Amino acid sequence: MAFKIGLLGLGTVGTGTVAILQDPLGRSPLLKEIEIYRVGVRSLEKTRGVDLPTGVLTTDLDSIVSDPDIDIIVELMGGLEPARSLILKAIANKKHVVTANKAVIARYGHEIYSAANEARVYVLLEAAVGGGIPIIKPLKQSLGANRIQSIMGIVNGTTNYILTQMTTEGADFGEVLAEAQKLGYAEADPSADVDGYDAADKIAILASLGFGGRVKREDVYCEGIRQVSAVDITYADKLGFVIKLLAIAEGLQGEASENLQLRVHPTLVPKDHPLANINGVYNGILVEGDPLGQVMFYGRGAGAGPTASAVVSDILNIVGILFSSEVTDDLDPLLSCVHQHYCQVTAIENLETRFYARFLCYDVPGVIGHLGMSFGNHQVSLESVVQIGFQEDCAEIVVVTHNVKEGNFRAALAEMEQLEAIKSIPSVLRVL
Amino acid sequence: MAFKIGLLGLGTVGTGTVAILQDPLGRSPLLKEIEIYRVGVRSLEKTRGVDLPTGVLTTDLDSIVSDPDIDIIVELMGGLEPARSLILKAIANKKHVVTANKAVIARYGHEIYSAANEARVYVLLEAAVGGGIPIIKPLKQSLGANRIQSIMGIVNGTTNYILTQMTTEGADFGEVLAEAQKLGYAEADPSADVDGYDAADKIAILASLGFGGRVKREDVYCEGIRQVSAVDITYADKLGFVIKLLAIAEGLQGEASENLQLRVHPTLVPKDHPLANINGVYNGILVEGDPLGQVMFYGRGAGAGPTASAVVSDILNIVGILFSSEVTDDLDPLLSCVHQHYCQVTAIENLETRFYARFLCYDVPGVIGHLGMSFGNHQVSLESVVQIGFQEDCAEIVVVTHNVKEGNFRAALAEMEQLEAIKSIPSVLRVL
Numbered sequence: 001m002a003f004k005i006g007l008l009g010l011g012t013v014g015t016g017t018v019a020i021l022q023d024p025l026g027r028s029p030l031l032k033e034i035e036i037y038r039v040g041v042r043s044l045e046k047t048r049g050v051d052l053p054t055g056v057l058t059t060d061l062d063s064i065v066s067d068p069d070i071d072i073i074v075e076l077m078g079g080l081e082p083a084r085s086l087i088l089k090a091i092a093n094k095k096h097v098v099t100a101n102k103a104v105i106a107r108y109g110h111e112i113y114s115a116a117n118e119a120r121v122y123v124l125l126e127a128a129v130g131g132g133i134p135i136i137k138p139l140k141q142s143l144g145a146n147r148i149q150s151i152m153g154i155v156n157g158t159t160n161y162i163l164t165q166m167t168t169e170g171a172d173f174g175e176v177l178a179e180a181q182k183l184g185y186a187e188a189d190p191s192a193d194v195d196g197y198d199a200a201d202k203i204a205i206l207a208s209l210g211f212g213g214r215v216k217r218e219d220v221y222c223e224g225i226r227q228v229s230a231v232d233i234t235y236a237d238k239l240g241f242v243i244k245l246l247a248i249a250e251g252l253q254g255e256a257s258e259n260l261q262l263r264v265h266p267t268l269v270p271k272d273h274p275l276a277n278i279n280g281v282y283n284g285i286l287v288e289g290d291p292l293g294q295v296m297f298y299g300r301g302a303g304a305g306p307t308a309s310a311v312v313s314d315i316l317n318i319v320g321i322l323f324s325s326e327v328t329d330d331l332d333p334l335l336s337c338v339h340q341h342y343c344q345v346t347a348i349e350n351l352e353t354r355f356y357a358r359f360l361c362y363d364v365p366g367v368i369g370h371l372g373m374s375f376g377n378h379q380v381s382l383e384s385v386v387q388i389g390f391q392e393d394c395a396e397i398v399v400v401t402h403n404v405k406e407g408n409f410r411a412a413l414a415e416m417e418q419l420e421a422i423k424s425i426p427s428v429l430r431v432l
Numbered sequence: 433m434a435f436k437i438g439l440l441g442l443g444t445v446g447t448g449t450v451a452i453l454q455d456p457l458g459r460s461p462l463l464k465e466i467e468i469y470r471v472g473v474r475s476l477e478k479t480r481g482v483d484l485p486t487g488v489l490t491t492d493l494d495s496i497v498s499d500p501d502i503d504i505i506v507e508l509m510g511g512l513e514p515a516r517s518l519i520l521k522a523i524a525n526k527k528h529v530v531t532a533n534k535a536v537i538a539r540y541g542h543e544i545y546s547a548a549n550e551a552r553v554y555v556l557l558e559a560a561v562g563g564g565i566p567i568i569k570p571l572k573q574s575l576g577a578n579r580i581q582s583i584m585g586i587v588n589g590t591t592n593y594i595l596t597q598m599t600t601e602g603a604d605f606g607e608v609l610a611e612a613q614k615l616g617y618a619e620a621d622p623s624a625d626v627d628g629y630d631a632a633d634k635i636a637i638l639a640s641l642g643f644g645g646r647v648k649r650e651d652v653y654c655e656g657i658r659q660v661s662a663v664d665i666t667y668a669d670k671l672g673f674v675i676k677l678l679a680i681a682e683g684l685q686g687e688a689s690e691n692l693q694l695r696v697h698p699t700l701v702p703k704d705h706p707l708a709n710i711n712g713v714y715n716g717i718l719v720e721g722d723p724l725g726q727v728m729f730y731g732r733g734a735g736a737g738p739t740a741s742a743v744v745s746d747i748l749n750i751v752g753i754l755f756s757s758e759v760t761d762d763l764d765p766l767l768s769c770v771h772q773h774y775c776q777v778t779a780i781e782n783l784e785t786r787f788y789a790r791f792l793c794y795d796v797p798g799v800i801g802h803l804g805m806s807f808g809n810h811q812v813s814l815e816s817v818v819q820i821g822f823q824e825d826c827a828e829i830v831v832v833t834h835n836v837k838e839g840n841f842r843a844a845l846a847e848m849e850q851l852e853a854i855k856s857i858p859s860v861l862r863v864l
């Protein structure tokens with residue numbers, strides 16, 4: 001019995017996927033039940049890292065998603081279109097879908113899962129978050145007994161590499177980005193990574209799974225790492241923190257899906273926190289639930305091998321189901337998308353968190369009093385105020401607050417920007 | 433549609449499981465499809481932490497496993513008998529089984545899984561290893577695309593707590609054990625934990641899943657932590673290591689299931705290794721595969737809440753399958769036990785690893801030459817030889833070897849024990 005797959009895209013991950021499927025020795029015996037039946041590419045002329053039998057490669061992607069012989073479509077093209085349309089056509093043709101495409105799922109998940117439910121097919125996406133780290137399936141299948149309190153993670157390897165290098169080398173963002181681009185860890189246009197959009201796509205997907213409601217991608221508050229400076233990394237270190245780009249989904253009291261915080265931003269993480277030691281291109285995702293407590297998943301978040309491992313695990317998952325069960329009217333609710341409603345996401349102004357802010361001031365003794373007054377006026381209570389250095393003839397004062405409402409904190413900052421003693425407020429970062 | 437479960441045992445984990453099932457708000461919607469139909473206990477008189485409707489509690493466990501109304505048996509009694517017999521009876525009566533019982537699976541897994549395959553039922557055991565950490569299902573379902581190279585972990589919270597306390601407090605094994613017993617982290621008879629048997633049960637199960645062959649429990653080489661002394665922890669620290677009780681399954685070249693290393697022993701772990709920072713009662717399991725690279729799973733490895741979370745996730749898994757598919761003749765091969773052959777396990781003498789040994793010597797300048805000679809005679813090459821302290825008027829010399837065959841290393845030690853300059857060899861530990 002062989003199950004036929006149609007692969008869309010033969011880039012890095014596609015090639016890695018074919019390499020696994022063509023070399024099953026020592027891997028799951030179920031791999032032998034899978035046949036690479038068609039592979040859709042843009043050009044037949046290009047040299048490929050894998051050998052495929054004649055007739056498998058084609059540039060006619062539409063013919064793949066409508067081919068009645070194919071059981072599973074594996075979409076590894078990336079990007080929004082034509083990926084979205086091809087996925088929808090595959091579903092309309094009753095094909096199960098495996099995808100690594102976080103962007104398309106984060107934006108069109110509602111459309112894709114509604115169609116999949118109607119057609120009674122599975123759409124699996126383990127590779128979309130955390131590369132080879134199993135996180136999607138554990139959230140769907142292993143953690144459902146829990147009331148999830150938070151999911152927070154380092155889910156973008158590029159920015160974690162950049163922040164790690166800035167930390168260990170004391171270098172500035174621009175230098176390290178250029179180096180990362182040379183090494184192939186960052187794209188020529190690095191915006192999706194460094195501005196946090198990739199991490200936002202991923203946390204939207206994780207939140208939807210963990211909190212049992214659909215999530216609108218535009219509800220994710222998103223700040224990237226361009227504003228993080230070497231000097232803030234140094235001061236954070238002195239205060240006992242490392243700076244990481246965290247993607248956070250957090251439920252407040254009560255039914256979490258009605259009161260969800262969703263955000264991506266550089267964050268001061270206490271050095272003894274499990275996520276503080278996730279360095280370089282590694283990813284780490286920490287899930288907290290009741291009665292589970294904390295569990296963390298750690299590994300390489302990108303790269304051909306890890307991502308292909310996740311893609312093939314999804315293919316195996318579907319093959320295992322097809323192998324064992326008659327097609328019935330119902331999908332396994334643990335593997336399909338069962339929620340119809342949207343999570344209600346709290347506006348960032350209502351977020352309560354700790355803040356770190358760095359001030360450049362002309363007059364230190366006077367200014368600390370002014371700072372304290374302004375913060376006090378807005379119900380912002382301070383954990384520490386430290387004069388930590390000098391720059392451009394000004395004293396640098398670093399403030400760490402207790403938990404405060406973001407709106408109150410911003411109002412206090414706006415008031416302080418009017419103070420004569422304060423030259424500027426170069427950095428404002430959130431603290432875990 | 434309600435699926436009926438019969439629970440065997442209402443201790444800590446059983447009570448935790450009932451608590452989750454009775455309070456589904458904010459958890460998986462599928463929980464509402466589950467009915468606690470019978471709970472088997474030893475005594476009806478005992479006060480319980482949960483309320484159950486009249487008639488649910490019974491002391492007649494045999495009647496539960498043969499009740500035609502029950503779909504899933506959840507075995508949470510622990511121990512070998514009557515757990516084994518009840519599981520087998522449940523299977524014979526075509527009931528799916530969820531168990532947290534690592535001892536019974538590690539010893540009677542072959543019998544239980546053969547019976548389950550014949551009866552076409554699932555036996556799931558997520559709670560048997562790593563408490564609430566999803567590790568069994570990821571190994572079965574998410575990592576099968578990989579050629580697994582190694583699984584190594586800190587899988588026993590009691591010993592990890594003891595070693596962590598010995599490290600942070602500089603205290604000796606006996607003191608810390610007594611304290612752990614007081615806190616409820618160690619049993620009155622601590623042997624299953626401190627002698628490594630519990631960890632050996634767990635690595636036997638993980639190895640079987642990761643390497644695709646059955647594993648005989650008695651093939652696991654097992655050393656506990658009683659021999660680990662505060663002084664070795666201090667010296668290890670100076671050399672850049674922490675001491676952890678690791679459970680290790682490692683494939684050698686070629687088909688891993690034909691050449692498997694299986695062992696539990698205290699190990700010097702380099703401080704920058706992902707497992708070095710797993711402290712206290714936490715567990716961490718590191719899986720390395722091709723093309724995946726390393727992934728690590730981290731969380732609380734025991735306790736009512738985390739373990740019940742894993743038990744309920746298995747129940748949900750089966751309910752999800754029952755919900756969606758007709759009963760056919762085949763089980764999903766990713767969730768059942770498909771291998772019939774046994775892994776061939778390499779004898780510990782043939783293991784190649786690094787060693788740490790501590791010598792008490794009378795005469796330092798002479799003895800280092802003698803040590804070097806004896807090791808050289810047996811093809812043991814040394815990484816470092818350090819005179820690290822004094823004790824009982826003797827010099828303490830610590831040796832760390834390169835990778836050597838265990839048999840050669842032992843032969844060299846036997847030769848050195850005859851040397852007049854050497855008083856004793858108080859510690860021999862393996863190094864990762």
